[in-house]
Amino acid sequence: MDRTTDDPFAEGGIRFADGAQFIAGRVAESTGDQHADVIDPSDGSVLQRVRLASAADVDRAVAAARAAFPGWSSATPGARSEALNRLATLLAERAADFARVETAQTGKPLKLSSEFDVPGTVDNTAFFAGAARNLEGRAAGEYSGDHTSYIRREALGVVGSVAPWNYPLQMAAWKILPAVAAGNTVVLKPSELTPLTALMFAQACTDAGLPDGVVNVVTADGRTAGEHLVSHPDVAMVSFTGSTPVGRRVAELATRTVKRTHLELGGKAPFVVFDDADLEAAVHGAVAASLINGGQDCTAATRAYVQRPLYEAFVEGVAELYGTVRLGDPRHPQTDLGPLISFAHRDRVAGFVERARAAGAVIAAGGRTPEKGHDGTDLTLGAYYPPTLVAGVPQTAEVVQSEIFGPVLAVLPFDGDDEGIRLANDTPYGLAASAWTRDVHRSLRATREIAAGCVWVNDHIPIISEMPHGGYKASGYGKDMSQYSLDEYTQVKHVMYDTTAVARKDWHRTVFGDR
Numbered sequence: 131m132d133r134t135t136d137d138p139f140a141e142g143g144i145r146f147a148d149g150a151q152f153i154a155g156r157v158a159e160s161t162g163d164q165h166a167d168v169i170d171p172s173d174g175s176v177l178q179r180v181r182l183a184s185a186a187d188v189d190r191a192v193a194a195a196r197a198a199f200p201g202w203s204s205a206t207p208g209a210r211s212e213a214l215n216r217l218a219t220l221l222a223e224r225a226a227d228f229a230r231v232e233t234a235q236t237g238k239p240l241k242l243s244s245e246f247d248v249p250g251t252v253d254n255t256a257f258f259a260g261a262a263r264n265l266e267g268r269a270a271g272e273y274s275g276d277h278t279s280y281i282r283r284e285a286l287g288v289v290g291s292v293a294p295w296n297y298p299l300q301m302a303a304w305k306i307l308p309a310v311a312a313g314n315t316v317v318l319k320p321s322e323l324t325p326l327t328a329l330m331f332a333q334a335c336t337d338a339g340l341p342d343g344v345v346n347v348v349t350a351d352g353r354t355a356g357e358h359l360v361s362h363p364d365v366a367m368v369s370f371t372g373s374t375p376v377g378r379r380v381a382e383l384a385t386r387t388v389k390r391t392h393l394e395l396g397g398k399a400p401f402v403v404f405d406d407a408d409l410e411a412a413v414h415g416a417v418a419a420s421l422i423n424g425g426q427d428c429t430a431a432t433r434a435y436v437q438r439p440l441y442e443a444f445v446e447g448v449a450e451l452y453g454t455v456r457l458g459d460p461r462h463p464q465t466d467l468g469p470l471i472s473f474a475h476r477d478r479v480a481g482f483v484e485r486a487r488a489a490g491a492v493i494a495a496g497g498r499t500p501e502k503g504h505d506g507t508d509l510t511l512g513a514y515y516p517p518t519l520v521a522g523v524p525q526t527a528e529v530v531q532s533e534i535f536g537p538v539l540a541v542l543p544f545d546g547d548d549e550g551i552r553l554a555n556d557t558p559y560g561l562a563a564s565a566w567t568r569d570v571h572r573s574l575r576a577t578r579e580i581a582a583g584c585v586w587v588n589d590h591i592p593i594i595s596e597m598p599h600g601g602y603k604a605s606g607y608g609k610d611m612s613q614y615s616l617d618e619y620t621q622v623k624h625v626m627y628d629t630t631a632v633a634r635k636d637w638h639r640t641v642f643g644d645r
Contacts, residue, residue: 150180150325151187152332157329162186164181164182164354168235168325171237171468180322180349182351183355187348187350188358192288194346195343196288196315198341198342199315210262211260211262213340214258214311215259218252218256221251221252221255222252229243234326235298235324238424255303262312277629278626278629282625283617283622284313285619286621288317290317290360290365290367291309291368292372293321297427299328299330302331302347304615308616314619319349365387366390368384368392370394393606395559397432398533398561399429399561401419404550404566405437405438408568409447413444413451416448417452418590419590420432421455426536428535429599432534433530433539433554436543444541457507457514458505459503467517468512469513469515470536476515480515482532483496483538493519494541497518499516515537520539521542525553530542561605562585562590563582565577565580583600596612599611
């Protein structure tokens with residue numbers, strides 16, 4: 131079914147025309163000659179055809195952001211805070227529209243969009259409205275004895291941000307909110323697969339009273355307009371969320387003009403279950419943490435390491451619970467798992483499982499393309515893949531070491547605590563992890579020794595606006611959310627005043643004359 135002439139959005143939603151750009155406070159048409167279809171992955175229908183931005187469109191957006199920067203950066207923290215508070219209110223009022231469009235373009239279940247993505251974005255906005263009023267530096271003081279020093283935190287300028295397709299609304303917010311709260315202006319490039327809620331967010335920013343040019347969106351592919359954005363001489367900072375290989379390319383391009391970079395990259399999160407863990411809690415936690423957003427989450431549990439006394443019961447429990455997960459139309463209120471983002475990605479995920487099977491792995495659950503949903507949906511029309519549990523693989527296996535980004539969990543046994551922690555750290559990634567134990571000393575050791583930006587204990591996935599999100603190692607650097615994120619988007623200036631009013635200072639003799 132082609133929905134290009136049948137508006138899929140709810141009453142009050144926003145349909146973007148062919149341009150799919152948002153520049154200087156309004157929807158703008160692209161000057162480019164390339165198009166992309168925004169596809170509903172639940173049935174392959176076209177939601178909207180958009181014309182992708184050209185390099186000239188990126189230049190227009192950066193120019194708009196640069197023109198808006200002096201006024202926005204000099205606005206009082208209180209004024210920026212008030213604008214973001216209005217934005218939070220507006221997002222809450224439009225929550226149902228955002229949730230429906232997010233589900234339409236990603237295939238994620240409506241209950242996830244409406245209970246996680248949208249409320250989380252509203253909360254992030256309210257948090258940064260408060261954080262905007264808290265740009266602090268070290269207290270002023272006479273550190274040399276003859277001078278008063280103080281610290282200013284100042285906005286950087288135009289921030290070029292690149293967001294992924296898995297959480298289009300939340301990632302747009304994570305990029306935009308701390309940057310503008312700190313006084314910067316932004317040009318965001320969302321994924322061309324899922325640009326619609328980012329455009330809606332930008333429109334909401336204008337409707338909430340943020341000045342034209344503070345928030346701009348260019349819908350484009352990464353190789354042309356995206357690379358032009360991160361290389362642009364008028365962009366002061368680049369913030370990127372996506373895969374580690376692309377992150378390396380972003381860093382290379384940004385280095386050429388000595389830009390600050392913030393990279394939130396891939397993950398391969400370990401889920402470490404010690405032999406004193408609450409087995410029921412660990413099984414339920416593993417199912418939820420491995421299937422969140424169809425497993426298309428860089429913090430999703432992907433490697434379960436289970437101490438040998440609990441291993442068989444854990445595998446049996448997860449496999450049984452996977453069998454109760456309801457696949458179907460993501461708009462159905464009882465659907466637990468919708469399609470993956472695209473047919474190509476579904477086939478990629480299936481390829482990992484088939485190669486593991488061919489190498490002798492035990493597929494304890496799933497592993498076959500499903501046909502019928504719980505609601506009667508013909509799943510062969512969409513990019514569906516079932517919850518899949520892979521056992522009997524070595525630590526060196528592809529499914530253990532590589533980021534699959536789908537509803538696939540590999541499970542391996544371990545013996546002593548040393549081995550469990552060693553295996554958890556045995557990948558290039560370090561974004562998130564969890565440890566499951568009733569022993570406080572074990573938990574303290576695990577949180578200390580597992581190399582990851584976030585380590586949960588007896589849970590896996592919850593995030594909150596007040597705490598930072600970001601990785602170690604090949605998972606990148608820099609933080610999203612929290613006051614730490616706000617600091618990422620500022621530069622520190624030391625101001626120093628002489629307090630003596632003495633013309634000839636003692637230190638001058640080191641340059642000329644005598645004491």
